[in-house]
Amino acid sequence: MKTKNIRKTDLLIRALQALRHAKTRTIFTALAISVGSFTICAALSAGLGAKSYINNTISDRGDPTAITITYDFTNSQKPKDYTPKKYSDNTENNNTDQINNSKNVVSEQNSETFYNQSFPQNYLTKVKNTEGLDQIHYGYFIDGRYFTGSNEQKYKTSVNTQIDKQAIQLSTAIQGVDSQYILKDNEAFVSENYYKQLGLNDKKQLLNQQINIAFFATPEDEGGSLIHKTVKVVGLLNEAGARTYAPNTIYIPYNMVNQICQNGQKCQFISLSASVKNGYVIQDVISKLKVIGSDLTVDSMQSTQEDLMQSIQIAEGGLIFFGALALLASIFGIINTQYISVLERKRQIGMMRALGMHAKDISRLFRYEAGLIGLFGGFIGCVLALVLTLFNPLLSKLFNITKPKETLLIFDWVSSAGLLILLIIIAIVAGYFPARKAAKLTPIEALRG
């Protein structure tokens, strides 16, 4: 005698109806599940957003094959004397303080963190001879001193170089020029805050202003002389950019400093930056460079990206772990809910069995109910996580992300769909024990209640 099982759709409808009847219990159980699913979905969204942000930021910063080679001065000869010298009465560390006495400027030592050592020549030769390296730039020691505008007043500032593609990405911070703008000779980006010092009424008036800058390319006590240059302001670093990169600074083109140094000016450099040629594996080149000396630190965009990604993954993993714990706790909620349901519906089960429903179908009915609770809970959690992404503008403001399309939370549809499926499976597994209890009831013992 061939037997047929009840249709799955009919069982699903009956399962839905049973859940609707016990809606309060269903909602609370689903809400318990939603805590876990929300945590996981939100963690995935934050992880995806952070990864995307890092990828974009790093790719915007330029060449992904870029590497930086830094000499570790702490392992070499100690500096002769780097005790800060007295600097009049005004020792505030505000770089935009007005400088009243140019003598004080040159006698001030703000190079406590610099060891008056340059990149060793023998290392430089070996680096230059390393196979696979291209476009080697010197990380010149630039000790910015002051700038002057049309009002002829001197203001303290720091000076940095923009090295072509490897330059610090300014697109999130710059106003006045295209985000990918590469400075030409005698051009500069300056902090937008400098407009006050120059006696201007508006930040935008800074654009196209000619300013004079003074800096050392070699520490003064190493024999460096103060270099003076006139540059035209073509872009403004806004507050977010200044906060992210260097506060109150002036960016000048790399070539400007390079030309000065190549034309007989004594210059120091503490690091090198380079690109890896096409066809070479970055890690292989890094390994070759590390062999040159144990006091060389070699970083690459790729390794930086990997390190950041790993940090994000650890944070994301932690959140997912707590979400999973919440889910684990809610599984017991499903088991409890379904056990109560079996006890309450014993006579209904008995009648269904009397009418010829297979024990297996009874079991399936209760497992479907459990699966639906899992689905509802998961769905609520995912929707809440999706709602959280509506707060992206607020978060961007909070974290000074000025790119309009850059968001910190990106809802991960694929992973969320996967989570929902996983939750349904987990809930069905959790519902197995109550379902088995229901299926094991004989018609007559179930009817007796």
Add this chain to the structure above:
Amino acid sequence: MITVKNLNKTYNPKKNPVQALQNINLSIPSKQKIAVVGRSGSGKSTLMQVMSTLDKADSGEVLIDKTNILQFNDKQLDKFRAEKMGFIFQNFYVDDTQTCLANISLPLEILNMNKSARKRLSLEALERVGLEDKAKSLASELSGGQRQRLAIARAIVNNPKILFADEPTGNLDSQTGWQIIQTLFNLTNHLGTTFIMVTHDITLANMCDIIFQMQDGKIWQIDKKSNTKEFNNIIK
């Protein structure tokens, strides 16, 4: 034709055994109305439950059209009940959370019938019990008599060969009970169903074709025209 041979059932066989059925033998011709009467604890409900395969016998046979259904495995029993049997209980056992239509279509869902056929047959069954206007009402909204009608509609929707009723009017007032019985008898006559009813009600029993009396797990057929006073003693 239903034949019961040497049917035995003992509750709690190890501790405090109660022999509910003792070597029961009986024959029920097809399309007949059967009443099983007896005092509480006489074994009449157990007999109905074992004959209908809701409960298992310790030994014996229940032959339906010469097939011993007690030899069936669980799946075969389920299928047999779904196709050939209908049940009416004193407590109705309708699902209050469902509509009348959903309650009635459950046996047809179990038979894996398609939705349109289920709806057609369910509405027909509702019409037969006079609840055609209650199709979309929840079972919880019905009165006691209506709920029992609903249970009857559910019991006959699959056009069963045998209809088992355990005290079908036990929870109803006499007038409603009478209406229910009228409905049941009309339907079984119309459908040609064998009707086996467990009851305390002498009047109801007298309306059936054959009456069996049970006492202490034993059964025998009694003459409908026996002395009423003697008959009353059987029940009380």
